[in-house]
Amino acid sequence: MNKRLEGRAPARPTIKAVAAAAGVSTAAVSQAVNGTGRISEATRRRVMDAASELGWSPSASATALRRARTRTIALVVRRPTDVLGSDPHFSELITGLEGELAPRGYGLLLHLVADMAQESALYERLVAEGRIDGAVLTDARADDPRPDLLRGLGLPAVLLGAPDAGSPVPRVGLGQQGAGIREAVGHLLELGHRRVAYVAGPAELLHTRLRLAAFEEALEEAGLSPVAVRHSDFTERAAVDVTEELLALPDRPTALVFPNDSMAVCGIGTAQRSGLRVPDDLSVVGYDNLSLGRWVHPRLTTVDQQVQRVGAAAARTLLAGCGEDVPPPVLDGRPRLVVRESTGPVPSPT
């Protein structure tokens, strides 16, 4: 970075001059300006004073550095605002992204939009105004217009989802998206369950389709079909409603599979409130492997899809595209079932 900063027009004050005046290295100047590294407040002030005295502006340097060096990555979420609050999935994703972005002084520009048209218009505006260096695309759809749009705009992007060599932008995620659900069904079948119900996410999402297909196939291979399949909007309120409905079915399921952990925890609470014991009377499986599931009672059996690691890998892919020196992204294969205490042998028929 220092070399590039020094390569400006000679008429203007240089970072070297600022470093010399402040009695620090150019790296320290860079850190003071970028808010990275571990320099003291006193050093930072000395650098800023020297910069101010010499008329050296970090802004001008940053602009000179590269046309679009904003150190900002966009994360546009096409969801109602209340899901952001209730579904910890996004906090986990943001945590994974920030773990890579923060140490390099990058920020995450979060926008919530109502639909795909708004999302597309937003990328065009952010690119036109030079506000971002890249974008993380979430909630891949079967017919997703964004990869082509962003390639057209020349903006580095990654799409979260199963790797696909034919995609116009890199896809970052675990392979075999259905593998965790297949494992979950296998686990329930081994425990003797035959009446399993599936709570899915919104029907238009690609991962909803992949996971539901895996669920139905795995049951079909055992000569079974789901007791019930219900789509949901991922909210806790929906978890309560759907659990109450499923537990009132004449052919009551002995196991419920949820599309995220917060819904699974709410499903357990709803079952317990109706007098059922988990897992004695009802087995429950979540999805995401959030830390909460490790501590509730009973501990949650869930599918680990490594949300934080996927976020970190997406960030590294984008950072590499921005010319940053980052280790290659590491992702460990496929979603895996984590068996804890919320699943158990099928209750004997009463």
Next chain:
Amino acid sequence: MNKRLEGRAPARPTIKAVAAAAGVSTAAVSQAVNGTGRISEATRRRVMDAASELGWSPSASATALRRARTRTIALVVRRPTDVLGSDPHFSELITGLEGELAPRGYGLLLHLVADMAQESALYERLVAEGRIDGAVLTDARADDPRPDLLRGLGLPAVLLGAPDAGSPVPRVGLGQQGAGIREAVGHLLELGHRRVAYVAGPAELLHTRLRLAAFEEALEEAGLSPVAVRHSDFTERAAVDVTEELLALPDRPTALVFPNDSMAVCGIGTAQRSGLRVPDDLSVVGYDNLSLGRWVHPRLTTVDQQVQRVGAAAARTLLAGCGEDVPPPVLDGRPRLVVRESTGPVPSPT
């Protein structure tokens, strides 16, 4: 907005010309460019094509509109990345902010920093580079350098916390920060509890001090003192460790008060795993009133500090400062106890 957009140098194409060419209103052009409103994808494309044909650039207009009209608000979080993932408090805050920002086409620029020096340097850089229109300051400290810094930088800011007329920047939050904890203690005393332990947040945070003082005063007024006070880093792991430690005390507490809901839920799980019933053997109080607490079993007694509403009020205060036409922020007084099922009468001595 249209009037301002039209007030550019006459030599350049106008938004009016773009609107006429696309056969839409100037408001629709503005919506197409900003990704706001409810226009169809077809209309949006028509507008973008007309803009492109006439050589009208939304970027230039946006710049002309006002020097620093970035439609971006900064949220800098001075916490380890893993707390962001495990504490839903930030998701709730972001949800509240986005509920006001998103409909107006504003984004939230999220940065994680390690300490106050990094946070200060970051504001200086973001202002110097013209990247933000305002900032939301969280985790107020007793001796907080940020209000003076941001006033000096000329950046609109709000500091989350109890209102304080003497503050250099507006403070947005509920008054009487200790009121919820006082109510919680009163509730536990009424239920007959005398051995109450308090799990606090990090000691350097202002709200940690205010709440702890309220807790100790409320007990003192009843002639009691806490069985134990422990500081924590807000994580679920800490909740498990501190709960195990407190339940092993010779003078075991009959009630635990936690600094957030996710810690309280983990505390309940830890107590249940050790064979204790909640609330029969142990009462537990949370803080935040997250939606999760409504659905777990037993439902969580907690203090509602209206995190989403505080976020919304902070966003409105900043948006008004950016010249947006927003309703005045509304906040309902003070934190209040929400009594549910995780608190009950003190167990009879064994």
